[in-house]
Amino acid sequence: xxxxxxxxxTTRTGVCVLKDEILLDRHIHSYPAAWSDNKLRIIANRYRxxxxxxxxxxIIVKIPRLKNHTKAISQLLKRIEALATxxxxxxxxxxxxxxxxxxxxxSTSELIEYARQLYPELVAMYDKGKANDxxxxxxxxxxxxxxxxxxxxxxxxxQRLAQTTE
Numbered sequence: 001x002x003x004x005x006x007x008x009x010t011t012r013t014g015v016c017v018l019k020d021e022i023l024l025d026r027h028i029h030s031y032p033a034a035w036s037d038n039k040l041r042i043i044a045n046r047y048r049x050x051x052x053x054x055x056x057x058x059i060i061v062k063i064p065r066l067k068n069h070t071k072a073i074s075q076l077l078k079r080i081e082a083l084a085t086x087x088x089x090x091x092x093x094x095x096x097x098x099x100x101x102x103x104x105x106x107s108t109s110e111l112i113e114y115a116r117q118l119y120p121e122l123v124a125m126y127d128k129g130k131a132n133d134x135x136x137x138x139x140x141x142x143x144x145x146x147x148x149x150x151x152x153x154x155x156x157x158x159q160r161l162a163q164t165t166e
Contacts, residue, residue: 005147007139014139018147058090060150
């Protein structure tokens with residue numbers, strides 16, 4: 001299973017591609033322009049490029065709390081869901097609160113440290129982010145943890161299914 005993890009935002013978004021516990025791709029993308037239909041297309045097309053390049057089979061999106069959903073975030077989420085449907089990808093959403101619950105972490109810094117421990121290739125980025133308290137890379141860590149948790153949930157489901165068919 002190839003998972004596209006997204007920590008959604010209208011100004012900055014974190015994106016990763018995870019396959020069989022291997023982090024294939026990871027990026028922060030910034031979109032400083034004001035919200036518009038054109039900006040929505042640009043962001044959605046960026047996600048489409050990841051789906052096509054890596055043959056993504058699932059998309060997990062870390063979303064803000066529901067009370068923090070703006071019209072722009074809602075439009076973007078609809079577009080991502082449509083993208084998942086178009087390419088026959090599984091689609092799911094997760095919140096930061098769920099990330100903390102699943103990992104047992106209590107703070108953003110603990111989540112970041114946990115991601116760094118899971119994926120040692122993040123060490124250089126982690127060290128680079130210390131100067132700004134990791135705020136620039138926070139969405140990337142959230143995307144990575146979202147994809148990791150989705151992957152683990154799928155593995156557990158597959159094991160349960162295998163046990164019931166034995």
